[in-house]
Amino acid sequence: MQLVVVGGSAIEILTEGAYASGDLDLCHVNDATLPVRQRQEIMGLLGAKGGPRNWEVAGMFVDVLGPVESFARTPYRRVQGPYGEVLVMKVEDLLVERVLVSVYPGKNSVALDCAKKLAAMILDGSIPVDWNEIRRVANLPDYRNFPDCVKLVKKVADELNLQTPLHPA
Amino acid sequence: MNSTSKPPCIPLDGAISYEDWLKGRRYRRELGSRVAPEIIRRPRSSSDRRLKKLFHGERGLPFTPKEKL
Numbered sequence: 356m357q358l359v360v361v362g363g364s365a366i367e368i369l370t371e372g373a374y375a376s377g378d379l380d381l382c383h384v385n386d387a388t389l390p391v392r393q394r395q396e397i398m399g400l401l402g403a404k405g406g407p408r409n410w411e412v413a414g415m416f417v418d419v420l421g422p423v424e425s426f427a428r429t430p431y432r433r434v435q436g437p438y439g440e441v442l443v444m445k446v447e448d449l450l451v452e453r454v455l456v457s458v459y460p461g462k463n464s465v466a467l468d469c470a471k472k473l474a475a476m477i478l479d480g481s482i483p484v485d486w487n488e489i490r491r492v493a494n495l496p497d498y499r500n501f502p503d504c505v506k507l508v509k510k511v512a513d514e515l516n517l518q519t520p521l522h523p524a
Numbered sequence: 525m526n527s528t529s530k531p532p533c534i535p536l537d538g539a540i541s542y543e544d545w546l547k548g549r550r551y552r553r554e555l556g557s558r559v560a561p562e563i564i565r566r567p568r569s570s571s572d573r574r575l576k577k578l579f580h581g582e583r584g585l586p587f588t589p590k591e592k593l
Contacts, residue, residue: 369534369552370552370556371548371549371550371552371553371556371593372552372553372556372560372564373553373556373562373563373564373565373587374564374565374566375565375584376565376566376569376571376575376583376584377575377578377579377582377583377584377585378571378575378584411574411578414578414585415578415584415585416571416574416575416578429536430536430537432534432535432536433538433539433540434534434539434540434542434545435539435540435541435542435545436542437542440539443534465564465565465566467560468560468561468564469560469564471556471559471560472555472556472559472560472564474559475555475556475558475559476552476555476556479555480530480533481530481531481533481534481548481551481552481555482533482534483533483534483535483536484536485536511559514558514559515558515559
């Protein structure tokens with residue numbers, strides 16, 4: 356069983372963006388379901404309270420949301436922590452998703468700032484990505500927001516005086 | 525920030541060590557602050573009740589100041 360950090364906590368690990376709140380969202384990578392008994396036993400070993408989908412553990416909340424929703428064909432990013440390796444959501448998925456949330460269902464300035472910080476890390480080379488995968492994922496029926504991604508990345512590139520590799524098709 | 529002080533990247537393949545990840549925290553905070561406000565935590569969410577109870581009226585732990593990263 357493997358768990359991956361998703362959402363705002365993943366973006367926090369990648370960007371140090373001062374965005375995350377006191378809950379950590381996790382999804383499972385390699386099982387369709389994670390039996391409730393197994394979840395409770397594992398969380399019990401960590402001294403957690405609550406369940407069966409969210410727990411208070413180690414001074415914060417942990418939510419296990421279900422199977423991960425990922426479209427990019429790139430690897431999960433891996434960060435060594437003091438107690439072992441942490442899997443982090445694919446950056447390509449995170450960027451396209453955050454751009455979508457910044458526009459739909461209505462303008463969302465926090466999601467926009469989050470997307471801009473992530474784009475800055477990518478453009479600067481602090482987080483290498485596969486740009487072809489960003490293009491492909493943003494053009495999928497699930498997102499259909501490639502023009503929004505192009506616009507956001509260009510805006511950040513201009514602000515940082517960098518070149519954008521993401522151009523309109 | 526300049527290229528000579530740039531910390532190791534979070535790679536596409538392979539893992540970044542904890543030490544290298546720590547080294548890059550301040551750089552990443554400063555880079556992000558060039559394109560958006562330094563702190564962008566959402567002011568509210570559906571989890572507010574439990575968060576504010578645990579974090580004494582806040583939605584999470586305070587962020588480490590840039591100077592201490």
